[in-house]
Structure formats: C-alpha cells, structure tokens
Amino acid sequence: MSLPNYSTLIPVARSLEEIVQAIPAPVRFEREHGRVAAVSFRCGGEFYRLAPNIEGAWKLLNEDRRVPKRLRSYEHAERVAWRCVVQWVRAELALLSMDRAAPRPGKPSFRRRWSALDTLVSVQKRAQLQWGERLE
Secondary structure, eight states: OOOTTTTOOOOHHHHHHHHHHHSSSOEEEEEETTEEEEEEEEETTEEEEEOOOHHHHHHHHHHOTTSOGGGOSHHHHHHHHHHHHHHHHHHHHHHHHHHHHSOOTTSOOHHHHHOHHHHHSOHHHHHHOOTTSOOO
C-alpha cells in the first residue's frame, strides 16, 4: 500500500502551522525528544489529541519498493505522517461544517455517528492528560 503524500517536501513546521490555522480552538503542542509528538485541543467540550504514527509511516515507506531510497528516512516519514494529519483535519472539519449547515431533524448528527475525530483520539492519553496540565 502506498502512503498518501509519500513524496512531500513540506516541512513539519509548515504542516503544524496549517493544523493550527484549521482548528477553531487553541492548540497545544506535546514534545518528545525535542520534536512535536502530538497536538491537543478542546472543541465542543471534548478533549482531542492528534498524534501521527511516524513509525508506521516509516515502515510503510521502507516496505514499498516504489518509494525511492532517498525518501525512506525517519525525517521524511515524519513529514509524511504530519501531512496525512493535515489532510485528515481538513476533511474532518469539512464534514462537520456540512453537518452543521444542513442538520437532519430527528436523526443523530453525522459527527456523532461517524466522526473519525472521536474514534482516533487516544483514550489512554485522554485519561492521562488533564486540560489544565502543562503539555511539554
């Protein structure tokens, strides 16, 4: 399986900037080993944490023979993983906007039934992090 954005040259900093601009709430960054490991925010009373699976992206890049060797580094996998998060955030926000624009009377909203945002949040991290806690 080929990863979307596998050939991106967009730096992680630009991807993070696009995520911050897209999310209609203050975003906090969690850092590990000097790199941003996740973004977290509150929206609609819910706490969300988005963390790309960089190791998974790195593994897929190295398994796909069509990916040039120059694009098989961990740093490149990090760029690819964050670009996937950017695309996902944009798609999710578009779906939420459509649902708010045309609510269906008597039916649960699209967000409540299918929202990837609700299912991709790490429940373990949600339990560990309190919103008032300082994220490093």
